[in-house]
Amino acid sequence: MPAQLIDGNALAKKVRLEIATRTAILTAKGVKPGLAVLLVGEDPASQVYVRNKVKACEDVGMHSILERHPADLSEEKLLKRIAELNQDASIHGILVQLPLPKHIDSHRVIEAIAPEKDVDGFHVANAGALMIGAPLFRPCTPYGCMKMLESIEYPTKGARAVIVGASNIVGKPMAMLLLQAGATVTICNSKTKDLAAHTKEADILVVATGRPKMITGNMVKPGAIVIDVGINRLPDGKLCGDVDFDEVKYVAGAITPVPGGVGPMTITMLLLNTLEAAERIKI
Numbered sequence: 100m101p102a103q104l105i106d107g108n109a110l111a112k113k114v115r116l117e118i119a120t121r122t123a124i125l126t127a128k129g130v131k132p133g134l135a136v137l138l139v140g141e142d143p144a145s146q147v148y149v150r151n152k153v154k155a156c157e158d159v160g161m162h163s164i165l166e167r168h169p170a171d172l173s174e175e176k177l178l179k180r181i182a183e184l185n186q187d188a189s190i191h192g193i194l195v196q197l198p199l200p201k202h203i204d205s206h207r208v209i210e211a212i213a214p215e216k217d218v219d220g221f222h223v224a225n226a227g228a229l230m231i232g233a234p235l236f237r238p239c240t241p242y243g244c245m246k247m248l249e250s251i252e253y254p255t256k257g258a259r260a261v262i263v264g265a266s267n268i269v270g271k272p273m274a275m276l277l278l279q280a281g282a283t284v285t286i287c288n289s290k291t292k293d294l295a296a297h298t299k300e301a302d303i304l305v306v307a308t309g310r311p312k313m314i315t316g317n318m319v320k321p322g323a324i325v326i327d328v329g330i331n332r333l334p335d336g337k338l339c340g341d342v343d344f345d346e347v348k349y350v351a352g353a354i355t356p357v358p359g360g361v362g363p364m365t366i367t368m369l370l371l372n373t374l375e376a377a378e379r380i381k382i
């Protein structure tokens with residue numbers, strides 16, 4: 100029997116309704132949650148992502164601004180703009196779309212965002228706070244994955260979780276969140292020996308490598324929960340994940356599709372983080 104499908108679109112819709120309600124309540128009290136999205140350059144995928152983020156804000160009644168800057172914007176000018184937005188009372192969340200052009204140090208840019216407006220959760224203060232279990236913001240993609248696990252009421256305590264991919268924005272924070280939820284966590288990277296020996300042990304398998312369909316059916320434990328973070332464009336223009344969905348759906352107990360899985364939940368968690376940033380303002 101094919102695995103249960105964890106429908107990211109349906110879950111995102113439900114969570115966004117709750118966000119819209121809380122946004123309306125806060126707005127009525129005089130604080131309209133606001134997100135500023137900064138895009139530097141013309142990366143086509145980034146253009147789509149930022150449009151989706153701004154549209155999602157509008158749909159839940161939030162204020163949003165989208166700033167498109169030319170690819171040759173200087174780092175100094177970008178830092179200056181972030182400093183202004185840090186002081187802007189109508190903006191509660193600041194997001195700089197990555198990747199940035201090579202002449203800009205993205206680490207320095209992220210550190211320039213006030214931690215209390217760092218709705219992506221990438222600032223070192225939030226990354227460190229996540230490590231000790233007290234972040235202001237959880238990074239949106241792993242946070243969305245945790246919501247998906249919650250939605251199927253999967254008991255994370257004592258579960259064996261394996262994460263394939265160890266980036267700062269997905270793999271590492273995912274490991275922290277699962278650890279805090281009581282799972283026993285293994286993180287794999289490109290140097291991991293005998294990857295399948297690890298993945299086959301997983302009750303919860305989270306994959307975020309950017310390698311299309313690299314997790315095949317024989318790498319998955321029967322009944323496992325498989326969360327596919329990958330977004331890859333195939334030569335025929337179709338999107339696929341890092342998991343071979345057509346094979347793995349016959350082995351897993353539950354699986355997220357691509358598209359329509361983690362992607363919509365990532366944007367939803369961005370909205371939730373922005374809302375919570377605004378809710379922290381003393382009225």
Ligand code: NDP
Binds near residue numbers: 240268289
């Ligand atoms: P990065 O390129 O930053 O990191 C990839 C990680 O995967 C690295 O840790 C790398 O190991 C590891 N890796 C690469 N190849 C292998 C392999 N063969 N076996 C085991 N590990 C491997 O990617 P991101 O974390 O930024 O993104 C990962 C994927 O998730 C991409 O497809 C991206 O588009 C997608 N994504 C989707 C989001 C969503 O909202 N759905 C949000 C963010 C990302 P090493 O450390 O050794 O290099």
